Amino acid sequence: MEIRDLLKQNIQLALKELGVDLDLNEIVVENSKDPTHGDYATNVAMKLARVFGKSPRDVAGLIVDKISKDQIDHIEIAGPGFINFYMKNDSITGIVQRIIKENDNFGRSAKKNEKVNVEFVSANPTGDLHVGHARGAAIGDAISRILDFDGYDVTREYYINDAGNQIDHLGESLIERYKEDLGLPFNLPEDGYHGEDVKIIAKKIREKYGDKLLEKDNPLEFFKLVGQELELEKIREDLKTFNIVFDVFSSEKAIRANGAVEKEIEYLKDHIYLDGGAKVLRTTDFLDDKDRVIVKSNGEYTYFMPDIVYHVNKLSRGFDKLIDVLGADHHGYINRMKSALMMHGYSQDVLDIELIQMVRMMKDGKEFKLSKRTGNGYTLRELCEDAGVDAARYFFVMRAASGHLDFDLDLAVKQSSDNPVYYAQYAHARLSSVLNSASDIKIDETGSLLKEFSELELAKKLASFEDVVKIASKEKAPYKITNYIHELAEKVHAFYTECRVIDRDNIEVTSARLGLCLASKIVLKNALYLVGVSAPEKM
RNA sequence: GCGCUUAUAGCUCAGCUGGACAGAGCAUCUCCCUCCUAAGGAGAGGGUCGGACGUUCGAAUCGUCUUAAGCGCGCCA
Numbered sequence: 001m002e003i004r005d006l007l008k009q010n011i012q013l014a015l016k017e018l019g020v021d022l023d024l025n026e027i028v029v030e031n032s033k034d035p036t037h038g039d040y041a042t043n044v045a046m047k048l049a050r051v052f053g054k055s056p057r058d059v060a061g062l063i064v065d066k067i068s069k070d071q072i073d074h075i076e077i078a079g080p081g082f083i084n085f086y087m088k089n090d091s092i093t094g095i096v097q098r099i100i101k102e103n104d105n106f107g108r109s110a111k112k113n114e115k116v117n118v119e120f121v122s123a124n125p126t127g128d129l130h131v132g133h134a135r136g137a138a139i140g141d142a143i144s145r146i147l148d149f150d151g152y153d154v155t156r157e158y159y160i161n162d163a164g165n166q167i168d169h170l171g172e173s174l175i176e177r178y179k180e181d182l183g184l185p186f187n188l189p190e191d192g193y194h195g196e197d198v199k200i201i202a203k204k205i206r207e208k209y210g211d212k213l214l215e216k217d218n219p220l221e222f223f224k225l226v227g228q229e230l231e232l233e234k235i236r237e238d239l240k241t242f243n244i245v246f247d248v249f250s251s252e253k254a255i256r257a258n259g260a261v262e263k264e265i266e267y268l269k270d271h272i273y274l275d276g277g278a279k280v281l282r283t284t285d286f287l288d289d290k291d292r293v294i295v296k297s298n299g300e301y302t303y304f305m306p307d308i309v310y311h312v313n314k315l316s317r318g319f320d321k322l323i324d325v326l327g328a329d330h331h332g333y334i335n336r337m338k339s340a341l342m343m344h345g346y347s348q349d350v351l352d353i354e355l356i357q358m359v360r361m362m363k364d365g366k367e368f369k370l371s372k373r374t375g376n377g378y379t380l381r382e383l384c385e386d387a388g389v390d391a392a393r394y395f396f397v398m399r400a401a402s403g404h405l406d407f408d409l410d411l412a413v414k415q416s417s418d419n420p421v422y423y424a425q426y427a428h429a430r431l432s433s434v435l436n437s438a439s440d441i442k443i444d445e446t447g448s449l450l451k452e453f454s455e456l457e458l459a460k461k462l463a464s465f466e467d468v469v470k471i472a473s474k475e476k477a478p479y480k481i482t483n484y485i486h487e488l489a490e491k492v493h494a495f496y497t498e499c500r501v502i503d504r505d506n507i508e509v510t511s512a513r514l515g516l517c518l519a520s521k522i523v524l525k526n527a528l529y530l531v532g533v534s535a536p537e538k539m
Numbered sequence: 540g541c542g543c544u545u546a547u548a549g550c551u552c553a554g555c556u557g558g559a560c561a562g563a564g565c566a567u568c569u570c571c572c573u574c575c576u577a578a579g580g581a582g583a584g585g586g587u588c589g590g591a592c593g594u595u596c597g598a599a600u601c602g603u604c605u606u607a608a609g610c611g612c613g614c615c616a
Contacts, residue, residue, distance in 0.1 A: 030555070033562080043558055049596075056596080079559040080597075124616085164616060278614050289542070289612085296614035303616045331543055332611045357544080358609085399552065402544065404609080406551070411565085418565060419578085426578050434575050464555095471555070483553065486563075497571090497580040517575095539578070 004029045014066035038084030046081040056081025093447030095463040099519040100445045107465045109151035116152045117314050118144045120325035122159040125231035126170045129380040131359045138396035140325040141244045142478035142531045150473035156246045163252040171224035177202030201230050238380050243532050264309045271343050286339035308340045328355040356401045363409045387412040393532045394421040397478040427489040429539040431521040438502045449512035454498040458491040462523050485527045
């Protein structure tokens with residue numbers, strides 16, 4: 001058990017003796033920021049001052065008298081009524097043994113038997129992924145990894161909008177580019193895709209399927225289908241280089257098949273009214289501030305309609321929870337979709353929409369938007385080439401998703417300490433290097449000889465990993481992990497500088513420190529894994 | 540006009556759901572390699588937490604008002 005949980009339990013027991021029942025999660029025990037405040041501290045005495053009708057310091061005194069002092073060296077009452085715990089070294093360094101034993105699984109929670117579907121990226125297969133998609137991809141995948149680590153059963157899903165206008169535009173544009181490639185007169189549609197990438201795809205289609213495609217019965221359908229396949233293949237490849245693999249690709253077309261949309265409309269009929277020939281869903285009965293058209297007066301569906309079907313479809317596949325990672329411009333969409341799901345009797349919490357704010361690409365202190373090569377937007381592929389996958393993924397998740405992100409390309413490329421990715425990876429490489437240099441020395445896994453300040457600080461940081469994972473999971477906040485990685489790397493570097501590990505004249509201390517190195521290396525690696533960043537042995 | 544989001548050091552951001560002097564990293568300055576990776580460490584300066592009022596023993600954190608910025612408010616997707 002983690003020390004903080006142990007302290008909480010002890011406090012709970014002490015309070016019980018004093019006649020106060022308090023839930024465990026109401027008891028806050030925090031890592032003291034300041035070493036002069038002990039290792040851990042709690043504010044319960046101040047919280048309960050009124051209940052006891054005494055001053056916070058007096059209440060603290062009562063609690064301290066009753067508390068079990070097993071692993072505690074001594075306790076101080078400080079400031080307005082904080083209780084500061086000074087732990088015995090053993091109770092702090094004992095974590096080393098557990099980490100080494102659990103290894104890759106340290107920090108992982110037991111299976112919860114809850115199925116979560118995380119939908120992200122879901123870009124239309126009409127062009128390359130750009131940096132906006134890339135941030136969504138990095139965050140969506142990191143959330144998936146964190147939830148998985150926290151014991152959820154996670155499915156990563158990509159929704160392909162292959163039935164909408166966008167695909168029509170793609171097909172039309174491809175036909176024109178195909179004509180161009182054949183040397184025929186061509187005329188790009190105004191709302192088509194004018195970029196170079198479409199030209200390339202058209203060329204590919206011609207190479208693969210020949211010059212007679214325009215003579216087909218329905219060339220548009222053919223170009224739509226083949227074009228989309230090729231675009232999707234490209235997207236999949238790009239995501240793979242970005243270290244992201246989806247479990248499921250769902251197609252809008254497939255979901256619309258077999259009258260699923262019509263059935264859904266029938267199901268929702270009590271919530272639908274007609275307005276000038278259009279069918280409108282009364283979402284205002286639930287969370288929305290406005291009713292939404294689902295079938296236009298010309299009989300076509302709005303985007304919203306098949307999307308309802310899609311979300312219901314996801315839930316019908318047995319997921320307990322859906323998470324959508326979407327661009328921040330979708331926030332009007334949240335209450336709309338939740339309302340529709342509530343019409344099915346689901347709780348509004350069954351769907352969790354994580355909004356991702358814009359990314360601004362910065363170079364030389366100035367924003368840039370375009371790719372140098374194609375004249376289109378800057379793509380994920382180029383970003384991977386320019387910044388590297390590790391740096392890109394780290395940068396995308398290191399800020400709260402709800403905030404705008406300035407991606408400093410100069411910094412991401414820089415191989416120095418200013419670059420947070422290298423700072424963390426370097427810590428890992430250093431530990432590896434030490435362990436390699438001392439591979440002949442037996443490692444003491446008990447942690448019992450550790451006593452230096454920087455050793456204890458590092459051990460405490462290691463112990464808090466499990467908690468950090470839980471919080472990051474609960475809040476769907478991968479940036480909590482990168483913050484932790486940075487703090488842990490700091491403690492590692494401080495330990496490395498203060499404590500020489502390998503000392504052949506003192507094998508006992510050496511092997512104890514090697515144990516700490518190994519434990520730190522494991523935790524650093526596990527944490528980096530959660531955000532999809534590699535942990536190099538050498539740099 | 541209504542709604543959502545954001546506002547913390549010169550810059551980019553944390554702040555553990557109300558606690559002990561507001562923290563990092565860049566940038567600036569000073570020190571530290573006879574020794575496991577100096578891609579590192581130690582230290583200094585820098586803040587009326589956008590503003591005002593309120594709740595509280597206690598507010599960057601909660602509430603109201605206000606200012607500024609971004610986004611959303613289609614029978615678009």
